[in-house]
Amino acid sequence: MRNKKLITAITVISLALVLAALPLLSSACAGPEEQTLKIGITTPSTGPAAEKGAPMGHANLDAIKYINEELGGINGHPIEVIWLDNGYDAAKVVTNVKRFQDEDALLFGTSSSKMMSAVMEIANRAGFPGIVAFNAPVLHRPPQHIYGQMPDYGDDWTAFTRYYMENVWKGPGKPKMALHLLNNPTGYGALDAARAAADELGVELILPAEEHTTDTISEIESLTRIKQQDPDVLYISSTPAPTALIMKNAVEIGLYPGVTIGLGHAGITKALVDIAGADVVEGVYGVFPTVNWGDNVPGMAKMTEYCQKEHPDDYGNMDYITSWAQSLIMAEILRVAEQNVGYDALAKGGEEAWQAIETQGIQKLNYDVEGLHGPVVYTPGDNRLSKSVRIFQVQGGNIVPITDWIEAPLVKYEEFDWFGQ
Amino acid sequence: MNLPSGTRNYTYAQDMAILRTRTHWALFIGFLLLLFTAPLYLGGYWLGVVNLIGITLIAATGLNILVGYCGQLSIGHAGFIAVGAYTSAVLTNRLELPFLVGLLCAGLAAGLIGLIFGLPSVRVKGFYLAITTIAAQFIIIWVINHWDVTGGFVGIRVPYASIAGFEFRSETSQFYLIMGIAALFTFFAKNLARTRVGRAFIAIRDNDLAAEVMGINLLYYKLLAFFIGCFMAGIAGSLLGHWIGFLNAEQFSLTESILYIGMIIIGGLGTIIGPIFGVVFIRLLQQVLTVEVVPFLERTFTMLPAGFATGVTPMLFGLVIILFLILEPRGIAHRWALLKSAYRLWPFSY
Numbered sequence: 001m002r003n004k005k006l007i008t009a010i011t012v013i014s015l016a017l018v019l020a021a022l023p024l025l026s027s028a029c030a031g032p033e034e035q036t037l038k039i040g041i042t043t044p045s046t047g048p049a050a051e052k053g054a055p056m057g058h059a060n061l062d063a064i065k066y067i068n069e070e071l072g073g074i075n076g077h078p079i080e081v082i083w084l085d086n087g088y089d090a091a092k093v094v095t096n097v098k099r100f101q102d103e104d105a106l107l108f109g110t111s112s113s114k115m116m117s118a119v120m121e122i123a124n125r126a127g128f129p130g131i132v133a134f135n136a137p138v139l140h141r142p143p144q145h146i147y148g149q150m151p152d153y154g155d156d157w158t159a160f161t162r163y164y165m166e167n168v169w170k171g172p173g174k175p176k177m178a179l180h181l182l183n184n185p186t187g188y189g190a191l192d193a194a195r196a197a198a199d200e201l202g203v204e205l206i207l208p209a210e211e212h213t214t215d216t217i218s219e220i221e222s223l224t225r226i227k228q229q230d231p232d233v234l235y236i237s238s239t240p241a242p243t244a245l246i247m248k249n250a251v252e253i254g255l256y257p258g259v260t261i262g263l264g265h266a267g268i269t270k271a272l273v274d275i276a277g278a279d280v281v282e283g284v285y286g287v288f289p290t291v292n293w294g295d296n297v298p299g300m301a302k303m304t305e306y307c308q309k310e311h312p313d314d315y316g317n318m319d320y321i322t323s324w325a326q327s328l329i330m331a332e333i334l335r336v337a338e339q340n341v342g343y344d345a346l347a348k349g350g351e352e353a354w355q356a357i358e359t360q361g362i363q364k365l366n367y368d369v370e371g372l373h374g375p376v377v378y379t380p381g382d383n384r385l386s387k388s389v390r391i392f393q394v395q396g397g398n399i400v401p402i403t404d405w406i407e408a409p410l411v412k413y414e415e416f417d418w419f420g421q
Numbered sequence: 422m423n424l425p426s427g428t429r430n431y432t433y434a435q436d437m438a439i440l441r442t443r444t445h446w447a448l449f450i451g452f453l454l455l456l457f458t459a460p461l462y463l464g465g466y467w468l469g470v471v472n473l474i475g476i477t478l479i480a481a482t483g484l485n486i487l488v489g490y491c492g493q494l495s496i497g498h499a500g501f502i503a504v505g506a507y508t509s510a511v512l513t514n515r516l517e518l519p520f521l522v523g524l525l526c527a528g529l530a531a532g533l534i535g536l537i538f539g540l541p542s543v544r545v546k547g548f549y550l551a552i553t554t555i556a557a558q559f560i561i562i563w564v565i566n567h568w569d570v571t572g573g574f575v576g577i578r579v580p581y582a583s584i585a586g587f588e589f590r591s592e593t594s595q596f597y598l599i600m601g602i603a604a605l606f607t608f609f610a611k612n613l614a615r616t617r618v619g620r621a622f623i624a625i626r627d628n629d630l631a632a633e634v635m636g637i638n639l640l641y642y643k644l645l646a647f648f649i650g651c652f653m654a655g656i657a658g659s660l661l662g663h664w665i666g667f668l669n670a671e672q673f674s675l676t677e678s679i680l681y682i683g684m685i686i687i688g689g690l691g692t693i694i695g696p697i698f699g700v701v702f703i704r705l706l707q708q709v710l711t712v713e714v715v716p717f718l719e720r721t722f723t724m725l726p727a728g729f730a731t732g733v734t735p736m737l738f739g740l741v742i743i744l745f746l747i748l749e750p751r752g753i754a755h756r757w758a759l760l761k762s763a764y765r766l767w768p769f770s771y
Binding site: 046047082083084085086087089090091092094095096098099101102103114117118119120121122124125137138183184185187188192211419 | 464465467470573576581590592665666671677707708711715716732734
């Protein structure tokens, strides 16, 4: 009995000591203070979106490592990253962003539209600028302090539908388009665009749209309903795991091949091909706002080198490119702002520094992102920093670009009375 | 109440007092001082964590009344929190009603919805009741996502809380609002447990058949427990909405509901101090793992396979909870009771 109590006490105390000692060890190992520029990055590296969040977090940090080690930081100032996992949990991401503010981060970035939607009001209220990789209309319309690294999910739909109408659809009249959407801004961003532009582009929407969750285990029922409507094209705006499941189910019920399938940029990644299998997704179209691995652009060699050295498992994953580019953009924002207002103004932190980052950094951007995605230029009234996407197709298990860059026009969603409903 | 040796109650008032001795009062006042001066020594981030703890505590205390005191298992608590959050958001944003109206209506709406989903508790209990409350979780979130008024999948903005023209904009002012309400509900729950209603809840939990034979109206008291538990969930939801400023139904997941159950089990079911311990433990564990341990592992152990450090977070989180349930299944509150008992009897432990 005494032994049991002793073991219990030792186990509990040891665990508590280990947890408490880790951060102390961390601070003990830190070197002398440098004149750094702080940024915050939070990714869903665990939880239901980890298949995207983990490689994106790796890419963010690898790119910063490259900038600090090979480029000497920003005008001589190393970038100090406060990186926090958010587990795809709204409560966690809220405290993460408060931590960034508290630690005088100059701006913050996240990969996920859902995570950004949970914190955008906190950031907007404080005037704390944030960059979101995967963008949704609700995050930047009306424009405030959140900036989209890439075009939003609605832009994906517009670009794909335009491509489909010009290059794929050969029938008479209007093609019937079904939508299968993730039950969050990733999915419903596409619906917003469809409602805004379906008539103009000449497609007939099958409504109501079908929806699914990130942890869905079967979409046979919803796809059967879609099949009964005899669609010509199915558009899926979701993350890779549910998209893979939908694709498998579509093949099982004989919906695909047969209809044309288009994917938004959150879904068409290497993870999709890995999870669903190359034969299942063969021929599927997708929209993506970055280049592909192996493309001949200036930034490819260094990114490939770091990816293969630091996180070889992520090689071939397009999400890695997105977040590598996000870190480059955040670094460029710091560089431009530092050049315009000086290090001391930024080092103070707080609201003045955030304002300087926004007005003298983000809004003065004109950067080609080393060719990794469309150029990043701020246009007044449009918080999408990059506005270009390309259409891809899965061919022989590879995701291959089939168009040049297509610029997505700005849609002022807030002018539609249904926006946000 | 267990009192120190030599302390006797000579009046009814003394017998009913929550704080009985000078030491009790000194410790209590010290705790309040420590708590309410927190903005002086905590930064914005930790104040944010404390605010989250306060909001979670209100909801967990409500769940503890329902599960810990009345024995009605509910795994849809996040759904009821969502009802409160959205009610307050719609009333203060779309209808521009005052915050206090939104807050009160949030509690009432969640309480009423809780009553509806509590009705099956008259016929079913245990796992069967758990399934009906899971249904509540899914139905509520589905309605929120598909109802124009709530903003659907896009979500809805929530203005700052304000009372009599004063807007709770800063983390500090929000802290006082949230902690004030959390203290109020903890006090309410403490007293409720000692009333006729609280004793009826406990009788139902221990043996509902025997309770009915004793004349306790099962329908009334079970529904009352659902109403009170969900009312507090609604209040917590309203505060959460005004604190975050934007609501999306994904913030109220089934995982969150299960986490609430975990909190009250780890803290200690059927005690008022249990939810406090459970909420503080879980929320701090989340923060420590996320903010300190994982970044440290990522930086230090670069030789580990990619993603190992981040993958270790949920493992550590699960491990700590499992160890807790194995080593102290009656919760931290029980350990606290043992500690107090040892203090009272010291140095004569037998």
